[in-house]
Amino acid sequence: MIAPQKSWGRFLIACIVFSLPIGCAKQIQHLSQATDTRIVTVCILNDTVAPADLNIVQTVMKEIAIEYYQHVGIALEIVTWATYAGDLGSWDLDQGILLRRICGETSDIRIVFSNQEISQADFEIFAKENADSSKEPSILGASSNSYFGYILVYETDRRFTENTMWSESKLLVVLRHEIGHLFYLDHTHNAKSFMYPSLFESEGLWTQGTRKQLLENKYIARWFPNF
Numbered sequence: 215m216i217a218p219q220k221s222w223g224r225f226l227i228a229c230i231v232f233s234l235p236i237g238c239a240k241q242i243q244h245l246s247q248a249t250d251t252r253i254v255t256v257c258i259l260n261d262t263v264a265p266a267d268l269n270i271v272q273t274v275m276k277e278i279a280i281e282y283y284q285h286v287g288i289a290l291e292i293v294t295w296a297t298y299a300g301d302l303g304s305w306d307l308d309q310g311i312l313l314r315r316i317c318g319e320t321s322d323i324r325i326v327f328s329n330q331e332i333s334q335a336d337f338e339i340f341a342k343e344n345a346d347s348s349k350e351p352s353i354l355g356a357s358s359n360s361y362f363g364y365i366l367v368y369e370t371d372r373r374f375t376e377n378t379m380w381s382e383s384k385l386l387v388v389l390r391h392e393i394g395h396l397f398y399l400d401h402t403h404n405a406k407s408f409m410y411p412s413l414f415e416s417e418g419l420w421t422q423g424t425r426k427q428l429l430e431n432k433y434i435a436r437w438f439p440n441f
């Protein structure tokens with residue numbers, strides 16, 4: 215059991231289940247021509263300990279970038295590809311500074327893809343968040359921090375190939391959810407929304423309420439150190 219010290223107050227958003235966007239640069243550049251678009255630059259990092267399949271990363275980032283643009287006008291644009299050799303379980307402050315140092319100053323947010331299992335990450339808060347841990351103890355898909363602007367995705371390849379009960383890739387829903395956290399969205403009690411905290415029970419949908427919140431926070435969200 216764990217020490218809540220890792221949760222780092224209100225800035226830590228841990229998701230048990232979920233995880234989010236980047237995409238084909240050409241498409242994003244095209245899409246960002248639209249009005250009322252906020253471009254959010256992204257640094258993608260692949261874990262050297264247990265690397266994710268880059269084809270999977272590219273595929274899911276492309277999909278998530280398109281839907282975030284289409285639903286709320288947020289254009290996720292990958293500007294940096296890097297490798298990550300850090301500790302996925304380290305403190306948020308250390309993690310945030312390390313990721314910022316690796317990615318440089320050109321990216322607004324950072325997303326680490328790993329094939330490590332959650333048991334190696336040791337986040338008690340995830341177990342508490344999990345609405346149905348009895349079905350799958352290792353349910354954590356990712357974690358995120360809206361202050362430092364990063365997402366850690368675990369078991370990337372496996373999540374990609376597994377589908378939710380609503381026949382969507384779990385990895386896609388996880389990313390949809392974690393990106394929502396980066397835009398300051400909290401969990402909801404509406405199981406239709408992708409902001410519902412259990413991947414097993416959430417339908418993973420873009421609900422009216424979730425879309426409204428994202429639109430409200432679209433230009434408000436800022437991440438370390440650019441406030």
Ligand SMILES: [Zn+2]
Binds near residue numbers: 228230232391395
């Ligand atoms: Zn969450």
